[in-house]
Amino acid sequence: MNFTFRNMRISGLLVVVPENESRYDDELDNYNFPVANSRKLKNVIGIDRHRLVSGDTCASDLALFGLRHLIDRGDLLPDEIDGLILVTETPDYFMPPTSNVIQGKLGLAENVWCMDINQGCAGFAVGLIQGFMMLQQEAINRVVLVNADTLTRTCSPRDRNAFPLLGDAASIAILEPSPTPQTIHANLQMDGTQHEKIMIPAGGFRLPRTPATANVELASDGNYRGQDHYHMDGIAVLNFVQHQIPPLIEALLSAAKTLKEDVDWFMFHQPNRFMLEKLADKLGVPRDKLPNDIVEHYGNASSVTVPTAIAHTLGTGLTENTYTMCLCGFGVGLTCSSLLLTMGPLQFCELIDFPSSQVDN
Amino acid sequence: MQAFLEKLADLLGVEPDEVQPESRLDSFDEWDSLGALTVVSMIDEDYGVTVMSEELSRLATAGELWLAVQAGPSNPGADDA
Numbered sequence: 471m472n473f474t475f476r477n478m479r480i481s482g483l484l485v486v487v488p489e490n491e492s493r494y495d496d497e498l499d500n501y502n503f504p505v506a507n508s509r510k511l512k513n514v515i516g517i518d519r520h521r522l523v524s525g526d527t528c529a530s531d532l533a534l535f536g537l538r539h540l541i542d543r544g545d546l547l548p549d550e551i552d553g554l555i556l557v558t559e560t561p562d563y564f565m566p567p568t569s570n571v572i573q574g575k576l577g578l579a580e581n582v583w584c585m586d587i588n589q590g591c592a593g594f595a596v597g598l599i600q601g602f603m604m605l606q607q608e609a610i611n612r613v614v615l616v617n618a619d620t621l622t623r624t625c626s627p628r629d630r631n632a633f634p635l636l637g638d639a640a641s642i643a644i645l646e647p648s649p650t651p652q653t654i655h656a657n658l659q660m661d662g663t664q665h666e667k668i669m670i671p672a673g674g675f676r677l678p679r680t681p682a683t684a685n686v687e688l689a690s691d692g693n694y695r696g697q698d699h700y701h702m703d704g705i706a707v708l709n710f711v712q713h714q715i716p717p718l719i720e721a722l723l724s725a726a727k728t729l730k731e732d733v734d735w736f737m738f739h740q741p742n743r744f745m746l747e748k749l750a751d752k753l754g755v756p757r758d759k760l761p762n763d764i765v766e767h768y769g770n771a772s773s774v775t776v777p778t779a780i781a782h783t784l785g786t787g788l789t790e791n792t793y794t795m796c797l798c799g800f801g802v803g804l805t806c807s808s809l810l811l812t813m814g815p816l817q818f819c820e821l822i823d824f825p826s827s828q829v830d831n
Numbered sequence: 832m833q834a835f836l837e838k839l840a841d842l843l844g845v846e847p848d849e850v851q852p853e854s855r856l857d858s859f860d861e862w863d864s865l866g867a868l869t870v871v872s873m874i875d876e877d878y879g880v881t882v883m884s885e886e887l888s889r890l891a892t893a894g895e896l897w898l899a900v901q902a903g904p905s906n907p908g909a910d911d912a
Binding site: 504510511514630631667690691692703704706708745748 | 860
């Protein structure tokens, strides 16, 4: 499905990562593989260190810390928020929506439209599409898009296929009307036939958690995990990326009548460096225009990798410059989505640490 | 097939003659889900063939994997390769 949005923009971007960092080199004994083999993967796949929440820190704690940072600094006025979207796979509760929890804790007005979206690695693009749709309403002038996940809490620490690659993080993007004309193009595809390729099998109503689902067993891929744990079929995700992403991007650029050469940055979801190098080659895009070093610095925090890539790569450069950006996410669902837009100069573009002691009960 | 087996050996981190058609893929330390990722990617890049996840789990030996590569695109969506 294709979308166009006129005269809207991202006006500010903040990323929050836990200060607590773990190094792959210190985790090798957790995995059921020879250490030499694990070390080789480090260089091939691109694994090094990742940021993890400690204790029972929730996605909403990271989000609230970032929102208060912006409010305290005067970069976000609570009275001017009309819509609050939270994209997460790790909500505080099944019910109520975690966006309502955040609204209450911030003391936002009662006429704010709060919405949770259950999306993962495509969630920044999906959240932007939803936010821009909200902005089409005359009553809505400012939408706060929050992407936040604590995936490391869902994952078996003895699963080398997932744990060393994952991280926790939150991002806050401010969406508002653009003072200068611009058209944003977007597209979106879903393949629910592959919904089991990335999933947490137990814990919902289809398969409630029991002592049996908590039981950690040796899986056929050599990793230890239980049904309560995050599980990803890495080859299926690679297949999905190989098949779906090049035509998705070609269709987006064709709809926008834009050449690849005219795109300054391809800010894509980051499952690992290896897959992104191959994807850049397949797209015919120079590897240095498609950043791929987020997993080895922070870990893959689901929908937050795209904003993290933007803040980590461009930082305050985006408060001064304007770039044509192609954003793309792909993952759980399976879902893939891409957007072409002009970004910058932003009011703020920053990456901050979440202190380990900060939990908002 | 010899060139394929040598590429496989390189990715699996073993000597070229250690990968034979009858070699079981799961006998190599490197043959885990992340190691398999590099192999599937090499096959896509060098042979234009996409080995799907389900298919890969049915293949036991290096020779069977080579047959799958020769059989060509296993998925209608693989025409971009």
